[in-house]
Amino acid sequence: CKKHIPAETWTKIEAGAFRKLVKHLQDRNGAVQNMDLMTIGGFCRNCLAKWLVVEARKMSDTINDDDDDNINLKEALDAMGYDDAAVEVYGCAYSEWKKLHQKKATDEQMQRFNDSSDIHAKHDKTLLKTRLSEKPAPVDNSKLPVLTPVCLKPASNNASVNSQPASLLSDVCCQDVDAVVASSSTDVAQSNDNTNKALQQSSSTLSGYQAPPPPTGGLDLKIGILTVSDRASKNEYTTGDLSGPAVEQALKYNVGVLNGNGSGVAISCAVAKKSIVPDDVDEIGEVLKIWSGKGSQSASCNLIFTTGGTGFAPRDVTPEATLAILDCECQGLMSWVSNECTVEQPLATLSRGTAGICGN
Known part of the structure; x- marks a missing residue:
């Protein structure tokens, strides 16, 4: 114009x-x-x-x-x-x-x-x-x-020419979204007050995690870490596999915290097996069988972590391969893991991770 x-x-x-x-x-x-x-x-x-x-x-x-x-x-x-x-x-x-x-x-x-x-x-x-x-x-x-x-x-009567406007937005801008959200939140909170009180009475907390008591006596963990990735198995990443080492680092850190909390618990933690396989049900399953002792060999690991392949892509088959060798699935454990992970990553609920035990 x-x-x-x-x-x-x-x-x-x-x-x-x-x-x-x-x-x-x-x-x-x-x-x-x-x-x-x-x-x-x-x-x-x-x-x-x-x-x-x-x-x-x-x-x-x-x-x-x-x-x-x-x-x-x-x-x-x-x-x-x-x-x-x-x-x-x-x-x-x-x-x-x-x-x-x-x-x-x-x-x-x-x-x-x-x-x-x-x-x-x-x-x-x-x-x-x-x-x-x-x-x-x-x-x-x-x-x-x-x-x-x-x-x-x-001025002495406290009527200041310096007072701030009700909104920081200009007089030609859009509606104050923050104010609308705050108002809506207040209305919802008031309308649900009775519900919130009932929830508070039935549970001391819905979000706080209360850790179970630590294991008694010594605990000897022989860890297996299996990375599932087509590209990592072909060595296509310039950095190499990062997820497997991240699992190992996090595990050792948390075991160290448990050992140092003054409870007298002594947890021995050693990574016995590490491997990288492509996104293939048979290859994943074969490694899990061997490490868990479900094959012809005795178990080399008593705790196995897998990383990768838990999404919704056609080749994300880690959950299916894991379920195929489990004797008993523990859905509650993964529900808790999903809940805890959403604190750091809201999209964690989209993971299809699974857990369970082999044998006794």
Whole structure:
């Protein structure tokens, strides 16, 4: 639509949008910090003030100073500095705004700010310097929109001109989703209050896990770790198999925690077998039979972990291969595993992992 609007009118539209942005930020002084603006958008209120000065310099350079009116305008533009522009952006002197509204940054805010340095606006310090020390006589700007000062201290009757708006969204933005969600959540919580109380009475907790007592006496674990992956079996990963080593590391860590909890439990944990097979029922099953002692050989492992092949792809067949050699499936154990894993990974419930025992 810009090509249908005269350039002078379009410039006024842009100027109006800029004034609206300034007013929006002034209305949210305490809630919207400069550091957060820099982190997210790469600019802040200081940048707006500096851009005002830069545009004043550019305009000054285009003015022909043949007559007195042009001379006065050029002098005013050259005398305009950052402090002058900051008053227009902040609604008061920047130093005063900092006292009233700037909050001490947290370590996390500083880290995010530093990490976003690539997008921070850069400013030419030479252009920002004033070219004249004395300003010309003021002009009549009574027809310009006036922004209400927002950096005043609260009045004695506690009615502050500094109060924040009910919403941080602009007056042309979409509905405040957070407010809607919060309102809906409150309604649902109130309507289900009796149900929640009944649940609390029937169970001390639905999400907290109470560990069973540790095993008594010594425990000798001979571990088998079987990675099921077509690509890993063909050595197609530049990193090699990562899931098998991750299982081993996690197992040894948790056994170490149990051994060091002061309960007197001594768990011996040694990885006896490790292997990688493709996503094939027969090959998976053959390894599991051998390790568990269901074949012609005695068992080399008393605890076997498989990793991989538990999704919904046609070649994800680890659960089927495992079930084929189990004497007794333990569905409750995998239900608990799925519940615990969703704390870290919500999609863990899509795993079809299974567990059980062979023999006694």
